[in-house]
Amino acid sequence: MLYPVENDFRRLIRLDGIWDFVLDPEDRGVELGFPRAFPRSGQPMAVPASYNDIGVDAAVRDHIGPVWYRRSFFVPTDWRGSAVVVRVGAASHHATLYVNGVEVCRHQGGFLPFEGEATGAVVFGRENELVLRVDNRLDWSTLPPGRLAPAGRKRPGYSGSRLRQDYFHDFFNYAGLHRSVYVLKLSPLRIAGLRTKTGLAGALGQVDYAVRA
Numbered sequence: 001m002l003y004p005v006e007n008d009f010r011r012l013i014r015l016d017g018i019w020d021f022v023l024d025p026e027d028r029g030v031e032l033g034f035p036r037a038f039p040r041s042g043q044p045m046a047v048p049a050s051y052n053d054i055g056v057d058a059a060v061r062d063h064i065g066p067v068w069y070r071r072s073f074f075v076p077t078d079w080r081g082s083a084v085v086v087r088v089g090a091a092s093h094h095a096t097l098y099v100n101g102v103e104v105c106r107h108q109g110g111f112l113p114f115e116g117e118a119t120g121a122v123v124f125g126r127e128n129e130l131v132l133r134v135d136n137r138l139d140w141s142t143l144p145p146g147r148l149a150p151a152g153r154k155r156p157g158y159s160g161s162r163l164r165q166d167y168f169h170d171f172f173n174y175a176g177l178h179r180s181v182y183v184l185k186l187s188p189l190r191i192a193g194l195r196t197k198t199g200l201a202g203a204l205g206q207v208d209y210a211v212r213a
Contacts, residue, residue: 011185021045036101089179136175
């Protein structure tokens with residue numbers, strides 16, 4: 001994925017700053033319509049940052065499950081006719097991105113960027129709403145891996161009254177939007193990715209490449 005650098009062909013809006021933020025311990029945000037009607041009970045949250053260490057609330061620090069972020073952004077009228085892409089630098093560990101209530105993309109992996117084209121979802125010349133659902137739960141398909149223990153299962157020192165995350169690593173599972181979020185204006189016809197593969201063909205070196213437009 002090409003890094004977002006502003007030039008004559010690419011414009012960008014960087015959305016670092018204070019977002020609205022809410023915990024979703026029962027994982028009911030989609031059911032309750034958070035993508036279109038973000039709850040007013042949200043609190044301010046810095047982006048980029050790990051939400052666990054913002055403030056002193058133990059419920060936020062030790063939260064297991066989804067959280068939701070919301071931020072508004074303006075799309076200029078002169079961006080009409082271009083591709084509007086939202087790029088998230090990192091979201092730990094599962095993420096779903098919505099623009100004006102429309103699901104734009106999903107991603108798994110807490111340490112790599114991802115992006116989704118939102119051209120059909122934005123309104124030009126007006127404020128738009130960006131909502132991100134970020135889930136820090138680990139399983140055998142995540143990096144690092146983990147295991148969820150359902151509520152009701154007890155062990156020494158744990159009451160079993162809530163969902164528990166079992167870890168197999170020796171560091172804290174920090175979560176949230178850990179890198180910057182951008183809104184990009186791109187050409188509708190563009191290079192979206194480049195992949196190379198090296199190898200040997202007899203005694204000769206060989207480079208295969210693929211360009212995604």
